Amino acid sequence: xxxxxKLDKEVWDGALAGILNTYRVFAPLKGVKATDYECIxxxxxxxxxxxxxxxxxxxxxxxxxxxxxxxxxxxGIHPTIIMGIPGCDLAxxxxxxxxxxxxxxxxxxxxxxxxxxxxxxADCHLTDTHCHCTSYGLNPYPEKHHDLSVxxxxxxxxxxxxxxxxxxxxxxxxxxxxxxxMDEVPLEIQHVRQQQKRELEKRxxxxxxxxxxxxxxxNSEASVWHSYSRTCVSCGACATICPTCTCFLLIDRPGxxxxxxxxxxxxxxxxxTAGGEDPxxxxxxxxxxxxxxxxxxxxxxxxxMACTGCGRCIDACIGKIDxxxxxxxxxx
Amino acid sequence: MAxxxxxxxxxxxxxxxxxxESPLIKTFxxxxxxxxxxxxGEFIELTLDGIGEAPFTPSSSPLIKERFDVTIMKAxxxxxxxxxxxxxxxxxVRGPYGRGYPLEKFIDKEVIILSGGCGLAPxxxxxxxxxxxxDKLRKVTLCYGSKTPQDCIYKPLFSQxxxxxxxxxxxxxxxxxxxxxxxxxxxxxxLDHIDIDLPNAVAVVCGPxxxxxxxxxxLLEKGFPDHLIYLSMEKNMSCGLGKCGHCMLGGYFVxxxxxxxxxxxxxxxPHIW
Ligand SMILES: Cc1cc2nc3c(=O)[nH]c(=O)nc-3n(C[C@H](O)[C@H](O)[C@H](O)COP(=O)(O)OP(=O)(O)OC[C@H]3O[C@@H](n4cnc5c(N)ncnc54)[C@H](O)[C@@H]3O)c2cc1C
Ligand code: SF4
Ligand code: SF4
Ligand code: FES
Numbered sequence: 001x002x003x004x005x006k007l008d009k010e011v012w013d014g015a016l017a018g019i020l021n022t023y024r025v026f027a028p029l030k031g032v033k034a035t036d037y038e039c040i041x042x043x044x045x046x047x048x049x050x051x052x053x054x055x056x057x058x059x060x061x062x063x064x065x066x067x068x069x070x071x072x073x074x075x076g077i078h079p080t081i082i083m084g085i086p087g088c089d090l091a092x093x094x095x096x097x098x099x100x101x102x103x104x105x106x107x108x109x110x111x112x113x114x115x116x117x118x119x120x121x122a123d124c125h126l127t128d129t130h131c132h133c134t135s136y137g138l139n140p141y142p143e144k145h146h147d148l149s150v151x152x153x154x155x156x157x158x159x160x161x162x163x164x165x166x167x168x169x170x171x172x173x174x175x176x177x178x179x180x181x182m183d184e185v186p187l188e189i190q191h192v193r194q195q196q197k198r199e200l201e202k203r204x205x206x207x208x209x210x211x212x213x214x215x216x217x218x219n220s221e222a223s224v225w226h227s228y229s230r231t232c233v234s235c236g237a238c239a240t241i242c243p244t245c246t247c248f249l250l251i252d253r254p255g256x257x258x259x260x261x262x263x264x265x266x267x268x269x270x271x272x273t274a275g276g277e278d279p280x281x282x283x284x285x286x287x288x289x290x291x292x293x294x295x296x297x298x299x300x301x302x303x304x305m306a307c308t309g310c311g312r313c314i315d316a317c318i319g320k321i322d323x324x325x326x327x328x329x330x331x332x
Numbered sequence: 333m334a335x336x337x338x339x340x341x342x343x344x345x346x347x348x349x350x351x352x353e354s355p356l357i358k359t360f361x362x363x364x365x366x367x368x369x370x371x372x373g374e375f376i377e378l379t380l381d382g383i384g385e386a387p388f389t390p391s392s393s394p395l396i397k398e399r400f401d402v403t404i405m406k407a408x409x410x411x412x413x414x415x416x417x418x419x420x421x422x423x424x425v426r427g428p429y430g431r432g433y434p435l436e437k438f439i440d441k442e443v444i445i446l447s448g449g450c451g452l453a454p455x456x457x458x459x460x461x462x463x464x465x466x467d468k469l470r471k472v473t474l475c476y477g478s479k480t481p482q483d484c485i486y487k488p489l490f491s492q493x494x495x496x497x498x499x500x501x502x503x504x505x506x507x508x509x510x511x512x513x514x515x516x517x518x519x520x521x522x523l524d525h526i527d528i529d530l531p532n533a534v535a536v537v538c539g540p541x542x543x544x545x546x547x548x549x550x551l552l553e554k555g556f557p558d559h560l561i562y563l564s565m566e567k568n569m570s571c572g573l574g575k576c577g578h579c580m581l582g583g584y585f586v587x588x589x590x591x592x593x594x595x596x597x598x599x600x601x602p603h604i605w
Contacts (some may be wrong), residue, residue, distance in 0.1 A: 070340045105339045105573040247577030250340065250570050254382035256424045258340045263576070271568045271578060274407035277541055279603030289580075292602075297583035 004189075005159045005170070006180040012150075012157040013045050015173045019081065023118070026062070027083040028055050037082065050152035051125035052084065053140075054310050058243035059089035060096060063113045064262065066240075070109050070250075071257040077112060081169075083120040083150065088133045088308040090121055090145040092243035095304040099246050109260075118165050121146030125153075125192055127200055130311025132324060134200040135207045138308060141193050153188050207324055208331040210305060214295040216330035222284070228326050229287035231319030232266075238290065238313035238323075239264030244298070244306045245290075265289050291326075339573055342379045342424025343368075347417050348399060353485040354478075357450055358415055359391065359403045364425055369397050372461040373432025373454060373564070373592045377572045378402060379424030380417075384410035387569045387587070390428075391453040393460035403453035403485065429572040430591050433458055433536070433562065435465065441534045442471040444526070446547045448519045448539030449478060452485055454564055455538050459493065466496060473526050474501040477519025477543070481505050481512045502526065519543050520550045530555050538564040545605040548595055558596035565590050565598070 007015075019025065020042055028049040029038040035049050036056040062082060100110035121142025124131070133140055142149055147166030151158040161167040208216060239245040240262060247270075249263040263270065266286055272278040280286040298306035314322050345368075349361040370376070372394045379385040392401035406415050417423070443462060447455045455474070462472050474493060478484040484503060493499045502522045504515035515522060519539065535556050537547045544563060551561050567579040567586040574588035582601025584590065598604050 071338060099575055102574070105575070107575065108338055246575070248570070249576065249578070250385060252379060252382055252384050256342050256344070256379055256381055258385075260340070263570075263578075265577065265580075271580070273566060273568050274411070275540060275566075277605075285603070292582075293577075293580070297580065300583050 002183070003160065004182045004184075004186050005174060006182070006186075007157045007159065007177060009152065009155055009157055011177045011179075012159075015177060016045050016048075017042050019169075019173075023079050023081045025081045025083065028052055037084070048083065050084065050150065051122050053124045053126050053128045053131060054086045054088060054312065055084060056241075056312075058241060058310070058312065059085055059092065059119075060243050060246065062117065063096065063110050064100070064246060064248070064260070067259055067261045068109060069253065069257055070107075070260045072253075072255070077116055079116050079118075080113075081118045081120060084122045085119055085142065085146065086122060086124055086310070087139055087142045088131075088310040089243045090119065090142050091133075091138050091305065091308045093145040095244050095298060095302055095306055096246060098302045098304055118147045118169060119145060121149040121162070123149070123151055123189065123193060124196055127196060127203075128311055128315070130314040130322075130324065131200060131309065132204045132207055132311060133309040134197055135204045136210045136305055136307065136309045138305075139193070140196040140200060151189055153192070158186060158189060204324075206328050208327055210295070210299070210307075212331055213307075213327050214299070216327060217288075217291045217295045220288075220330050224326065224330060225284040225288040228321055229284045231321060232283060232287050233318055234266050234268055234283065234286065235318055236264035236266045237316040237318065239266050241312040241316045243308060243310055243312070244294070265293065291323075340426075340571075342377070342385075342426045345423050345425045347419050347421040347423065349419055350417065353403060354483045356406045356483070357403060357485050359401050360414075360417065360423075361392075361399055361401050362423065362425070363399045367397055368400065368425070368428075370394055370400070370428035371432040372435070372457045374428035374430050375454075375572070375587075375591060376402070376425050376427035376429070377569075378414075379426070380410055380414055381422070381424065383413055385424070385426075385570075386410045386414075387429075387572060389454035389457065389564070389591070391456045393464075394457060395460070395464060403450065403456070405450035427572060430587055431589065433461070433592055435461060438462070438534055439465070439468045440470065440532070442529050442532050443469060443473070444523075444528060444533055444535045444551075445472070445474045446519060446523065446535065446537045446539070446543070446551075447474065447476050448543040448547075449483070450485070451539030451543070451564070452476060455536070456486055456489060458536065459489070463493075463496065463499075466498060469498060470529070470532055472496075472499045474499075475504075475519060475522035475526065476501065477504045477506070477522065477539075479506050481509055518546070520546050523547075523550050523554065528554060534560045534562065536562045541566070541605050552595075558599060559594045561595040563593050563595060563598070565593055565604070567591075 026037045100107040123141035147163040161170040251259040294306040345362040345364040351359040375389045391403040570576040574585040579586040
């Protein structure tokens with residue numbers, strides 16, 4: 001099913017209505033303040049927001065929910081489609097898969113959700129203030145892990161498949177509708193991609209790249225962490241909202257059941273031991289740990305990036321701490 | 333070790349016997365529902381149903397498969413409740429996890445062991461494993477420290493070890509009573525009382541963080557190279573599987589990459605003690 005398939009928007013909307021009979025579909029909808037994934041019904045189809053920058057919640061939330069009973073529940077066997085996933089969130093799956101699908105201890109809950117979910121990637125035709133994927137060698141369009149991609153441009157829809165799952169879904173859609181097709185990435189798509197990429201590069205000119213960020217964090221002076229962490233209230237929003245932060249805690253429930261609940265190194269006591277030792281007791285150490293984890297520890301161990309440049313942690317910070325400003329300051 | 337099925341679900345184990353080791357420490361003899369084997373130094377996650385889970389290193393011989401011992405110090409919420417358990421109680425067990433002691437690297441060596449408090453639990457298992465290969469070892473010296481004579485655990489173990497030709501033991505207490513006729517002072521002082529054949533020696537340290545720190549310093553002072561000092565690192569843990577992130581020691585996950593590390597592997601990581 002290689003190639004790009006062009007459909008009328010109404011034809012696509014009709015096909016989507018059919019898909020809703022078989023799949024649970026999540027798609028970005030415009031809310032009061034932001035655009036985020038919602039579980040949609042037929043009535044929502046015309047309101048789906050296409051090619052918007054990242055939704056509020058990161059993709060990880062679908063695979064490692066905030067809270068899940070990992071002994072009793074039967075997870076995610078409902079076939080699910082997630083639409084409108086930006087390239088940065090898809091790139092985060094590099095790390096998530098390494099964590100949760102590792103050969104020795106595969107997490108069956110994660111695995112089953114991954115298996116039963118079709119990922120529909122979306123090019124970003126707009127960018128948010130803090131988006132910086134291009135600084136880390138990524139692009140504002142999906143490049144891996146997506147099964148299908150959907151572009152809505154100039155009143156029509158371009159579909160392309162990128163996996164067996166995607167090809168299967170796509171051929172089902174194309175069976176009953178009329179379409180045009182192209183082998184190469186259509187020019188109109190290429191054009192928007194170039195434009196968005198240039199825009200991001202221009203905006204983030206001052207930002208160090210990944211390796212430079214790593215070096216800067218490793219060679220940093222203690223005073224920077226001290227001053228930047230001053231307004232941190234240890235709320236953990238930066239980690240909760242981050243597509244690559246995966247830390248969790250197992251909570252016991254009767255019947256030898258366990259609830260896996262998202263946790264974060266930013267919460268006090270994360271590393272406290274019974275003897276009272278707590279390497280991350282001090283706010284500045286805790287704050288710095290997140291940067292060390294993202295720019296040094298995870299990439300070194302997993303050969304995968306632990307920051308995909310989505311910018312969510314900057315948007316989410318109550319203390320108005322700007323990760324990128326900090327990195328710029330470190331590389332000055 | 334690959335696991336089939338649910339990595340979070342513990343198997344059950346019945347408490348067969350409870351042994352009082354000291355006012356704060358008890359040993360629980362557990363009979364698991366399925367065959368269970370571990371390498372010495374690997375740890376398990378023990379669940380008190382509906383209450384909590386905590387990591388412990390079996391303290392029994394890795395050669396015995398039908399039952400195993402865990403020696404638990406009362407240290408907080410879960411361990412305190414575990415201390416109330418009686419024979420017949422059912423616990424959950426996940427594991428074994430982690431990287432234990434590399435016995436093959438101890439062959440033809442003199443093994444100096446420095447241990448304190450409840451740190452003797454994993455060490456007892458190691459000692460049983462070393463007894464099994466005693467003919468291939470030059471010498472084993474156990475230096476053990478506890479707060480008071482009462483806090484000194486596994487009392488029969490010491491006489492058992494002293495009967496083996498190439499094994500010897502030294503004990504110290506921080507605070508002696510009038511019956512104590514062995515050493516007095518912190519555990520590390522014992523290192524001054526033994527002859528070490530440095531070119532043929534390896535050192536193993538397991539105990540509370542202060543002892544780990546000063547013990548390691550002392551061994552370095554005596555000329556031990558970084559890569560021959562084996563440390564059991566204790567960190568907060570939740571999953572034991574290298575996933576939850578709680579046990580990070582710099583870039584390492586202590587639960588997967590350890591808990592046994594050589595000093596040269598970890599010395600450059602932040603906050604090791
Ligand atoms: C690899 C390993 C092996 C161990 N082996 C033994 C042993 O053989 N015998 C023994 O008595 N103790 C051992 N410990 C320490 C033991 O796990 C802690 O004493 C225990 O977790 C304390 O739990 P608590 O709920 O009673 O304490 P609390 O202080 O009430 O614990 C609260 C929370 O912090 C976590 N936590 C606190 N301290 C630790 C800690 N030191 N390690 C991990 N998580 C912690 C607990 O999981 C819990 O979630 C070992 C620790 C590790 C990491
Ligand atoms: S660290 Fe911040 S910018 Fe990077 S992926 Fe996480 S939330 Fe996005
Ligand atoms: S930054 Fe903190 S919360 Fe995020 S993955 Fe690393 S240790 Fe976990
Ligand atoms: S205890 Fe969960 S990663 Fe080590």
